[in-house]
Amino acid sequence: MEGTGRGVVVRRMKATRFMDQERTNMSEGLRNMWAISRRELGGYFNSPVAYVFIVIFLLLNGFFTFSLGYYFERGQASLAEPFFSWHPWLYLFLVPSVGMRLWAEERRSGTLELLLTMPIAPWQAIVGKFLASWIFLGIALVLTFPIVLTTAYLGDPDNGSVLAGYLGSFLLAGAYLGVTELMSAVTRNQIIAFIISVVVCFFLILCGWEPVTQFLVNHLPDGVVSLVKGLSTWYHFLAFQRGVIDVRDLLYFGSVMGFSLFATSVVLRGVRGA
Amino acid sequence: MITVENLVKRFGAKCAVDNISFEVKRGEVLGFLGPNGAGKSTTMRIVTGFMPATSGRVTIGGHDVAENPIAAKKLVGYLPESAPSYPDMTVGGFLAWAADMRGLDGARKASALQRVTELCFLQGVLHQSVDTLSKGFRHRTCLAQSLIHDPEVLVLDEPTDGLDPNQKHEIRQLIKRMGETKAIVFSTHILEEVEACCSRAIIIDRGRVVTDGTPEQLKAKDDDAGMVTLRVHGVDAGTVQAKLSQVVEAGRVTASAEGTRVVARVEARRRGEGGDLANAVAEVVHRERWRFDELHTEEGRLDNVFRKITRPDSARS
Ligand SMILES: Nc1ncnc2c1ncn2[C@@H]1O[C@H](COP(=O)(O)OP(=O)(O)OP(=O)(O)O)[C@@H](O)[C@H]1O
Ligand SMILES: [Mg+2]
Numbered sequence: 001m002e003g004t005g006r007g008v009v010v011r012r013m014k015a016t017r018f019m020d021q022e023r024t025n026m027s028e029g030l031r032n033m034w035a036i037s038r039r040e041l042g043g044y045f046n047s048p049v050a051y052v053f054i055v056i057f058l059l060l061n062g063f064f065t066f067s068l069g070y071y072f073e074r075g076q077a078s079l080a081e082p083f084f085s086w087h088p089w090l091y092l093f094l095v096p097s098v099g100m101r102l103w104a105e106e107r108r109s110g111t112l113e114l115l116l117t118m119p120i121a122p123w124q125a126i127v128g129k130f131l132a133s134w135i136f137l138g139i140a141l142v143l144t145f146p147i148v149l150t151t152a153y154l155g156d157p158d159n160g161s162v163l164a165g166y167l168g169s170f171l172l173a174g175a176y177l178g179v180t181e182l183m184s185a186v187t188r189n190q191i192i193a194f195i196i197s198v199v200v201c202f203f204l205i206l207c208g209w210e211p212v213t214q215f216l217v218n219h220l221p222d223g224v225v226s227l228v229k230g231l232s233t234w235y236h237f238l239a240f241q242r243g244v245i246d247v248r249d250l251l252y253f254g255s256v257m258g259f260s261l262f263a264t265s266v267v268l269r270g271v272r273g274a
Numbered sequence: 275m276i277t278v279e280n281l282v283k284r285f286g287a288k289c290a291v292d293n294i295s296f297e298v299k300r301g302e303v304l305g306f307l308g309p310n311g312a313g314k315s316t317t318m319r320i321v322t323g324f325m326p327a328t329s330g331r332v333t334i335g336g337h338d339v340a341e342n343p344i345a346a347k348k349l350v351g352y353l354p355e356s357a358p359s360y361p362d363m364t365v366g367g368f369l370a371w372a373a374d375m376r377g378l379d380g381a382r383k384a385s386a387l388q389r390v391t392e393l394c395f396l397q398g399v400l401h402q403s404v405d406t407l408s409k410g411f412r413h414r415t416c417l418a419q420s421l422i423h424d425p426e427v428l429v430l431d432e433p434t435d436g437l438d439p440n441q442k443h444e445i446r447q448l449i450k451r452m453g454e455t456k457a458i459v460f461s462t463h464i465l466e467e468v469e470a471c472c473s474r475a476i477i478i479d480r481g482r483v484v485t486d487g488t489p490e491q492l493k494a495k496d497d498d499a500g501m502v503t504l505r506v507h508g509v510d511a512g513t514v515q516a517k518l519s520q521v522v523e524a525g526r527v528t529a530s531a532e533g534t535r536v537v538a539r540v541e542a543r544r545r546g547e548g549g550d551l552a553n554a555v556a557e558v559v560h561r562e563r564w565r566f567d568e569l570h571t572e573e574g575r576l577d578n579v580f581r582k583i584t585r586p587d588s589a590r591s
Contacts, residue, residue: 028377035374043362110358114419117322117354118375119347272325 032120036128037135040102044136053098057140060090065147083147084165084241088205088234091176096197098137099180100190102129103264107188107271116272126264130174130181130257137173141166161243168240171253175233176201178260185267201233208232275300275349275427275457276321281330283316283481290316292481293330298474300426303453305472305489306461309584313481314461315355318431321459322352334427348376351420355431357413361405365396365415368404369422376423390418393448395441409436417445428452430460434467446470465576468492479584492579499574502540502552504559506566511536517558523551535567 044050064086106112115125151157180197187193206212207228216225229235233256236249276298283291291313298304306314319325321332323339323346332339337346359368369390373383391397394414399407404415413436420428433449434442442464449458450471462468468475469489477485477492485492493499506514514536515529521540529538542551552571559566 031377032375035371038374039360039363039371042367043360046362109361110354110356111360113319113324113354113356114352114358114416117324117347117350117352118372119344119377120375121344 029121029124032118032124033128033131036115036120036125037132040129040132041135044098044132050136053094054140054143057090057094058143060094061086061144061147064090083144084169084237087169087172088237091173092198092201092205095137095173095176096180096183096194096201099133099177100184100194100197102133102181103185103268104188104190104193107185108190112271116268122265122268123261126181126261126268130177130261133177133181134170134174137177138170141170141173158243164240164243164245167245168237168249171240171250172233172237175204175253175256175260178257179204182260182264182267185264185271204231204233206232206234208235208238275335276459277331277333278317278321279331281317281320281332282328283313283320283325284328289481291320291327294478294481294483295330296476296483296486298427298457298459300457301454302474303449303458303460303472305468305475306459306478307463307465307468307475307580308461308478312478312584314478315431317478318352318355318429318459318461322350322429323347348423349425350427350429351423351425352428353417353420353430353433355435357416357435359404359412359416359419362403364401364403365407365411366400368415369396369418372419372422378423386422386424389424390421393421394418395444410438410441413437414441426456428456428458428460430458432462433460434462434464442467465580468576477580477583484583485579489576490573493574493576495582496572496574496576496578497582498572498578500542500551501572502542502555503568503570503572504538504540504555504566505535505568506538506559506564507535508565509536509562511538514538514564517562518555521551521554521558523554 061083065083103112106115116122148157148162151162176197179200180193183197183200184190184193186196208230209232213225213229216228220228230252233253236252239246239249276296278297279295281291281294282289294313294317296304306317308314316325320327321334321339323343326340334346335349337349339346360371363371366387369387370383373379373386378386391400394417396411396414396418399411399415404412407415413433417430417433420430428449430449434445437445446467449460452458453471453473472489474486474488475492476483485495504514504518511529511531515527515538518524518527518529518538518540523543525541525543527538527540529536531537540551540555552569556569558564559569
């Protein structure tokens, strides 16, 4: 009896020690990740490119919303159509331009060798870089608040819908960013990374964009069409745009990001090997 | 601290590293020599955990680099060949980032920054952006990065490349000093560097180790090692040759007139008898009452050895 008892105690002690180990590993991991994110963020804000980007983003948003979106003509206190519906197209170019350098630049300048011989796990670098760019995009997105204020001043928008729209927009940016990070790892040329990312993201929009799905419905069986539609960022963004937060859409964006980051780690392993 | 066993690395059909094994203990400075494309950088990239090996095993401080990379990498400071650093950062910012990556914070971080700044003479450029630095300063910035956590193992790929003669000297002194308490591997094309700071040197050629030994052992492989040179005046070459040929320890003797002097080269009959040979030659000089102004034993020259054992091959890329 006593022997078993002691066995249990020992095992429990081992388990706690293991958990302690895990915990220090975890906090060390977060610390490393944050060190990488901070460097990347510093890189954005130390160069004028970041400010230029934010200004362009805001100007385009204003232009699309007030001019192309017929914001005033609609006479509705809603942001769905005039504001959020443009984001898939805006991000199509802006997100790849933010993320294209993430790995391509490390590969070109040889700092990849430095980064990957630091005592960190590759995922920490991958996620750290992703977070930095995503935070940057988030900041740009938050700076569109005057449009919300205008709407609130002119009418009485549904705050929930606005928040859902912002959440969807942020997730959409994250999905594109994941794709861009992956493409950035594939090549050492930023411009090529940019172009492939735009193309891939464009397909992700197209396969759920109404004109295309209308076309597909006439030529393909329904099951295939809904599958193709299910892969589209456009399709999953639509609900958010209308103010609906659906778990399936959250899952979709989560898995696009997760998959891209995982694929990035696979690509990087290949890059180091050859 | 570092053990490399039967390391092989293939790039497609090309074998960049072909079954290399070596070991570096604490207190040793290992010089890594070899012609361009021999596989020095590739070996170092595998040792530091950047590249996986095709086969073979590397351990650092007992940690297998492939199985336990983080524990192994913690012990290592690495200066890659191209001395990369982030061009958009300042020198101070870059070093602070390296300290963060090594888990240093607070007072330890501050003192580490202070220490490497002094070691690598970066005081004047701490606030300068890396992309405006000269090549030598960029190199020193990356070297500083490798020293930030005062690692037990240092892997330096051509650490003195691009440095001015003063800096080369300083960095060699630094390597030599640090070598007393650490395990260091560094590659170089400057052979004096090996004599200046290595306790051991390896020459690799086409991915294979062709020699491994102390600088003295390597130099002894020179064909001229152990040869005694004598310069006398007041006698003719024929007499000198005749008298020296009678020395028991002597092998081939040549003597020729150079201006008013005669220079004689005496090879040892057997290798490794240099000391005795010089004594025997000195006795002849003494007995014959020749007036001489030079008598010395050739130690051998590393560049001769290097050329002898790494044949040039234009087919190598
Ligand atoms: N990523 C790679 N892909 C394909 N071949 C490679 C790769 N890296 C190195 N090689 C090849 O491996 C061989 C060894 O290269 P390595 O850089 O290790 O040489 P080195 O000894 O460091 O030469 P140097 O003195 O010029 O620095 C070379 O023939 C090189 O072309
Ligand atoms: Mg090299």
